[in-house]
Amino acid sequence: MQPTLAPYPSLRLRRLRRTPAIRALVAETTLSPQDFIWPVFVRDGEGVSEPIASMPGVNRLSVDKVVEAAKEAHALGIPSICLFPYTDPSKKTEDCAEAWNPDNLSNRATRAIKDAVPDMAVMTDVALDPYNINGHDGFVEDGVIVNDRTVEALAKQALSQARAGADIIGPSDMMDGRIGALRNTLESEGFQDVLLLSYAAKYASAFYGPFRDAVGASGALQGDKKTYQQDPGNSDEAMRLIARDLSEGADMVMVKPGMPYLDICHRAKEMFGAPTFAYQVSGEYAMLAGAGERGWVDGDKVMLESLMSFKRAGCDGVLTYFAPAAAKILNG
Numbered sequence: 001m002q003p004t005l006a007p008y009p010s011l012r013l014r015r016l017r018r019t020p021a022i023r024a025l026v027a028e029t030t031l032s033p034q035d036f037i038w039p040v041f042v043r044d045g046e047g048v049s050e051p052i053a054s055m056p057g058v059n060r061l062s063v064d065k066v067v068e069a070a071k072e073a074h075a076l077g078i079p080s081i082c083l084f085p086y087t088d089p090s091k092k093t094e095d096c097a098e099a100w101n102p103d104n105l106s107n108r109a110t111r112a113i114k115d116a117v118p119d120m121a122v123m124t125d126v127a128l129d130p131y132n133i134n135g136h137d138g139f140v141e142d143g144v145i146v147n148d149r150t151v152e153a154l155a156k157q158a159l160s161q162a163r164a165g166a167d168i169i170g171p172s173d174m175m176d177g178r179i180g181a182l183r184n185t186l187e188s189e190g191f192q193d194v195l196l197l198s199y200a201a202k203y204a205s206a207f208y209g210p211f212r213d214a215v216g217a218s219g220a221l222q223g224d225k226k227t228y229q230q231d232p233g234n235s236d237e238a239m240r241l242i243a244r245d246l247s248e249g250a251d252m253v254m255v256k257p258g259m260p261y262l263d264i265c266h267r268a269k270e271m272f273g274a275p276t277f278a279y280q281v282s283g284e285y286a287m288l289a290g291a292g293e294r295g296w297v298d299g300d301k302v303m304l305e306s307l308m309s310f311k312r313a314g315c316d317g318v319l320t321y322f323a324p325a326a327a328k329i330l331n332g
């Protein structure tokens with residue numbers, strides 16, 4: 001864009017900022033509860049809401065409480081909720097069989113939400129880490145995270161989620177070829193309408209720390225995820241990953257983490273024009289919520305400003321633990 005500018009004083013750009021009404025008229029970006037996907041942590045039990053120390057204000061919820069949360073989110077105008085299970089350590093195995101158990105926590109929560117709030121778009125996570133004894137997203141053989149055997153397992157996991165009623169499946173594992181494999185499995189099993197939101201550009205980030213506490217994977221994880229998640233310095237690689245996942249049948253793509261990677265969000269939207277989401281991850285939440293709690297920043301204001309930045313960068317929406325808090329303010 002080449003803006004045409006008159007010389008000062010004919011041009012006084014502050015005229016456009018003088019009153020709230022004028023500022024509202026010329027606002028380029030808007031934020032609404034409709035932009036949010038709300039990630040929630042599910043655990044066993046009934047009537048349980050268990051705080052997560054590194055994520056002030058976020059709790060692990062039993063299935064009945066997740067249903068209440070979904071009703072609350074729906075009333076606030078939030079269109080989608082994303083489920084992450086806290087798996088009992090006794091259910092973590094080397095073959096990760098709990099991942100495709102039709103009655104695992106994620107599938108039970110999906111059915112319960114779809115029963116109670118059918119309009120809520122339920123998103124589920126495909127990756128083996130909640131079920132893997134060593135905390136990795138894929139199978140480990142002789143210290144190596146193996147690709148193709150993992151992809152077969154991910155397809156079984158995705159199918160069990162589709163059967164439970166998931167509307168959106170989010171593969172967060174970063175294996176090669178998984179989008180194509182999941183798309184084929186869903187097509188051939190009669191789930192042609194299930195959406196794939198690919199965690200296409202997912203970086204090997206230290207900002208996932210509080211999440212790993214929340215799902216109980218911190219203690220389990222051996223080593224790091226750098227052979228499958230991206231190097232934080234790479235941008236062209238992110239475009240190649242997104243192009244690849246769209247060509248294999250992804251409906252929507254995600255950049256993760258969010259705030260440190262707004263350039264990637266912008267490039268992705270400009271280059272592909274596909275529905276693009278950012279994940280404002282647990283560490284980003286912890287920084288903002290933690291500083292807000294201490295009064296070091298105005299928590300509500302930095303929350304809304306950070307969420308607006310994703311929209312300005314070109315994202316269609318954002319996965320954020322702030323979803324209900326932000327929606328309450330936006331609804332006035």
Ligand SMILES: NCc1[nH]cc(CCC(=O)O)c1CC(=O)O
Nearest residue numbers: 127129172207208211281282283
């Ligand atoms: N498949 C794992 C997964 N899915 C979502 C997150 C992180 C989300 C967050 O930090 O909020 C992670 C963590 C990881 O890759 O280790």
